[in-house]
Amino acid sequence: MTTPSLPPIAENLQRVRERMQAAARRAGRDPAHITLVAVTKTHPRAYIDAALAAGHLDFGENRPEEAYAKFVEQTTPAGSPSPRLHLIGPIQSRKAKIAYACHPALIHSIDRLKIARKLSNLAQANGRALDALLEVNISGEASKHGFAADQLRQVLPEILALPGLRIHGLMTIPPLDPNPEAARPFFAALRSLRDELALAYPQADWSHLSMGMSHDFEVAIEEGATIIRVGSAIFGPRQR
Numbered sequence: 001m002t003t004p005s006l007p008p009i010a011e012n013l014q015r016v017r018e019r020m021q022a023a024a025r026r027a028g029r030d031p032a033h034i035t036l037v038a039v040t041k042t043h044p045r046a047y048i049d050a051a052l053a054a055g056h057l058d059f060g061e062n063r064p065e066e067a068y069a070k071f072v073e074q075t076t077p078a079g080s081p082s083p084r085l086h087l088i089g090p091i092q093s094r095k096a097k098i099a100y101a102c103h104p105a106l107i108h109s110i111d112r113l114k115i116a117r118k119l120s121n122l123a124q125a126n127g128r129a130l131d132a133l134l135e136v137n138i139s140g141e142a143s144k145h146g147f148a149a150d151q152l153r154q155v156l157p158e159i160l161a162l163p164g165l166r167i168h169g170l171m172t173i174p175p176l177d178p179n180p181e182a183a184r185p186f187f188a189a190l191r192s193l194r195d196e197l198a199l200a201y202p203q204a205d206w207s208h209l210s211m212g213m214s215h216d217f218e219v220a221i222e223e224g225a226t227i228i229r230v231g232s233a234i235f236g237p238r239q240r
Contacts, residue, residue: 006046007236010054013038016217016233023221034221037086039213039231041066042238045074051234052080060108060229062089064099072102088171088210088229090135090145091115096122100130107132108171108210108227111145113155120164129164133171133210138189141175149193156197160204169208169226170194180216187211187223 016036024031039060040048048059048070061067064087071085084105091099091107093115099107100122110116110132123130134156137146147155160167170193174186190211198206212220214233221228232238 006050009047009050009234012234013051013054013056016230019218020221020228023218027222027224029221033226035227037088037210037227037229038234039088039229040070040235041089041231043235044239045070047235048083049077049080052076052083057081058084058086058105060086060088060231061102062087064091064095064102067102067104068098086227086229091119093118100126105131106168108229109133109135109145110159110165110167111135111137111147113158116159116162116165120162123164129166131166131168133169133208134159134167135171135173136190136193138172138186138193139175144173146172152193153197156201160201166205168205169210170197170206171210171227173213174211174216178215180219183212183216184219184223187220187225191224 020034020036021031024034035058037058037060038051038056041062067085067087071083076082085102086106086108087099087104088108090109090111096118107130119130134152135146136152137144137148170190172190174183191209194206194209208226209224210227211225212228214230217228217230
């Protein structure tokens with residue numbers, strides 16, 4: 001049995017970066033202020049190593065157990081820099097320990113007070129603090145995870161007071177639509193909410209907006225995204 005060949009990961013990364021730069025220029029922004037998270041969910045560790053070899057460091061995984069298998073149990077090749085793991089999917093309470101054990105650089109998906117408390121307690125018990133974003137269900141879709149805007153306003157003082165979490169901004173996933181422009185009002189709404197919260201809670205860090213995926217990241221950048229999460233445009237379709 002032959003091993004399937006890897007997609008042209010280095011070339012795909014370069015194309016995505018060029019599109020990022022063009023979108024940033026259209027918005028009058030510095031491309032250096034936008035982080036590309038390469039989403040490797042369902043893809044094997046070989047894809048990560050190929051991206052590392054191309055100079056890419058930030059990777060996103062949806063499931064903590066899959067992230068642990070690929071980023072903790074498997075080691076980085078000698079001479080390669082260490083990857084930075086972003087947990088971008090919802091975290092169940094029973095998966096909080098393994099999420100913590102992944103040593104994520106950033107958790108994008110704090111979507112309820114219970115998981116915020118649990119992760120904070122885990123981090124505090126180990127003398128650490130976790131860097132995180134708050135996921136907002138900006139569209140109000142029943143199928144989406146995340147705080148409703150009014151709900152977030154209510155619980156935010158308690159979340160910001162948790163000693164084991166450092167909040168750095170907001171994340172959202174807009175309704176799925178093949179037209180990238182359909183996502184624009186939702187990205188703009190998240191930016192507006194972030195600006196409102198930054199005025200109300202200036203003691204917190206509101207520097208990041210994680211929004212935009214393979215089909216709409218250019219619109220997200222035009223609307224203020226500081227982190228985009230791109231999978232298929234780099235690695236091809238999901239493998240399962």
